[in-house]
Amino acid sequence: MTLPDHVPVAALGEYPTPLQELKRLSSRLGGARLWVKRDDLTGLAFGGSKTRSLGTLFGRALADGADTVITCGPTTSNHVRLTAAAASRLGLNVVLVLRRPSGAPVPLQGNMLLNHVLGARLVYADVDSLAELEPAMERVARELKDQGAKPFIIPGGGYSPVGALGYVGLVQELVQQSEDAGIGIDAMVFASGSGCIQSGLLLGGMVSGARLPVIGLTINRSVAELRPRILHDVEAAARLIGLDATLAEEEVRVLDDYIGAGYAIPSDAGMAAIDLLARTEGLLLDPCYTGKSMAGAMDLAVRHFKPGQNIVFIHTGGTPGVFSYAEQLAGARADDA
Numbered sequence: 112m113t114l115p116d117h118v119p120v121a122a123l124g125e126y127p128t129p130l131q132e133l134k135r136l137s138s139r140l141g142g143a144r145l146w147v148k149r150d151d152l153t154g155l156a157f158g159g160s161k162t163r164s165l166g167t168l169f170g171r172a173l174a175d176g177a178d179t180v181i182t183c184g185p186t187t188s189n190h191v192r193l194t195a196a197a198a199s200r201l202g203l204n205v206v207l208v209l210r211r212p213s214g215a216p217v218p219l220q221g222n223m224l225l226n227h228v229l230g231a232r233l234v235y236a237d238v239d240s241l242a243e244l245e246p247a248m249e250r251v252a253r254e255l256k257d258q259g260a261k262p263f264i265i266p267g268g269g270y271s272p273v274g275a276l277g278y279v280g281l282v283q284e285l286v287q288q289s290e291d292a293g294i295g296i297d298a299m300v301f302a303s304g305s306g307c308i309q310s311g312l313l314l315g316g317m318v319s320g321a322r323l324p325v326i327g328l329t330i331n332r333s334v335a336e337l338r339p340r341i342l343h344d345v346e347a348a349a350r351l352i353g354l355d356a357t358l359a360e361e362e363v364r365v366l367d368d369y370i371g372a373g374y375a376i377p378s379d380a381g382m383a384a385i386d387l388l389a390r391t392e393g394l395l396l397d398p399c400y401t402g403k404s405m406a407g408a409m410d411l412a413v414r415h416f417k418p419g420q421n422i423v424f425i426h427t428g429g430t431p432g433v434f435s436y437a438e439q440l441a442g443a444r445a446d447d448a
Contacts (some may be wrong), residue, residue: 113283113318115352118276119170123197124162125154127284130292130423135391140409143297143416147394148285151401151428156196156225159189159428163281164274164307165197168265171273173201177263181251183208183236183244184267187375187399189429190305192222194265195231204232204260208247211235221435241267268305270340272348278311279318285423286321294421296323300411301425302404303327303365306337308427310344313363317349317356327365328407330400331374334365341365369407375399377439380406385440397432398439 114120129152133145153162172180180198184191184207191207198205207226209217217223217235226233236247248264255262266274289296303309309327316322329337341363349356371378381402388394388405396402408424416422433440 114167114276114279118167118352119174120166120277121169121173121197121201123155123166123169123200125152126280127288128152130285130288132292133392133394136388136409137412139391140413142413142418143420143422145408145412146421146423148281148299148423148425150281151426151430153428155200156193156229157428157430159193160278160281160308160425161190161193161269161428162197163277164269164311165193165265165277167273167277168269168271169197169201172203172263172265175261175263177203177261179204179206179255179260179262180265181206181208181248181255181262182265182267183210183241183248185210185241185375186217186223187432187435188222188268189400189427189432190268192225192229192431195226195229198231199229206232206234206251206255208234208236208244208251210241210244211237213237218435221431221433225431266305268307270305270307270344272344272351274307275310275314275344275348276351278308279315281425282312282315282319282321282323285323286319289421296423297416297420298324298326298411298422299425300326300328300404300408300422302330302400302427303337304330304332304400306332306340306344308425309363309365310341310348313341313345313358314348317354318352325364326411328369328404329365329367330370330403334367337365338363366407369403369410371403377436378403378406380410382439382442384409394426395430395433396426397429398436399432400429401426
C-alpha cells in the first residue's frame, strides 16, 4: 500500500487478494464479463474488506497509545466482528456497542457467535437507529477513562477519513491485476453501507491515477444520505496524505435499487444470486450484503454494460452471515435431502 510514512498501518490482512473471472456465470448471463475481487480472503477471522480500513484505524490507535478499542454496529455487522478479531491479534481490549431494537433477544449465530468466541465485551443499546450508537460509544469511553484505560473509538463501519485510507491498496492491487490479465476495468461494483469502502476506492483512484469507475450498491442508507458522506470522507482523507483533491458530486455513483425491503432483510433477487453463484462458481454470498450487491452487479452486467466490458465485483466478505439465515437459504430446497 503506497501511503506516506506518517500514516501508521497495523498488519492485519493478507494482500493482494485474488482477482478471479466468473466464467460460467458470465456465460450464463450474457452481457459484460464478471470478475470477483476476493476480499473475503483477507485472512482475519473469515475475512472481509473491513480488514483494510481496520489496518489504518488500528495503526492510529496503536500510535495514540490506546489499550482498548470501541466500535459499534448492528448485530449482523462484519466490521464489528473483524474489529474484535483485530483487537485480539494486536493484544488490545475491545468493546462492541451493538444495536438491539426493543430489547429483543440476540441469537448466537453468524457474526454474533464469533464476537463471543473472540472474547469481546458486548454492550447492548436498545435504540431505533444506528446513529444513536455513537453517543453510547462516547459513554463507554468516558467510563473506561475513569477506570484508567486509554480507549480509542472506531466509528461504525470504520467510516472515517483514516478508515478510507485503508482501501488505497485495493485499487492499486486491481490496477496491477487487471494489467496482468490484459483487461480494462469498466466498473467496480460492491455493497456500500457506511460509505467507507466507496470513499477509499475513489481516493485510491486519485492516488493511482487510474480513476476506475466506482458504483456502490447501498444496502441500508438512501442515496441522498450516502453521497454527501462519501464526498466529505474522500476529501478529508485526501488531506491526510497531502493530496489536494476535490470530487464532483456526479463522480459518486450510488444506486439504491437493490436494497429490497431494508437492511438485513433478504430480497428475492439477492437470494437468487446466492443460489446461482453457489451452483455455477462455488462462491458463497450472504443475504445481508453480498447477495444483494451481486444481484445488482448481474443486473448491471446485462442491462447497462456491453459484451466485452469487464465488471469487477468486490466480495466484501460476510461469510458468517450465511449461518444466520439458515431457514431462508434452505427454503424450497428443504426437500432436497
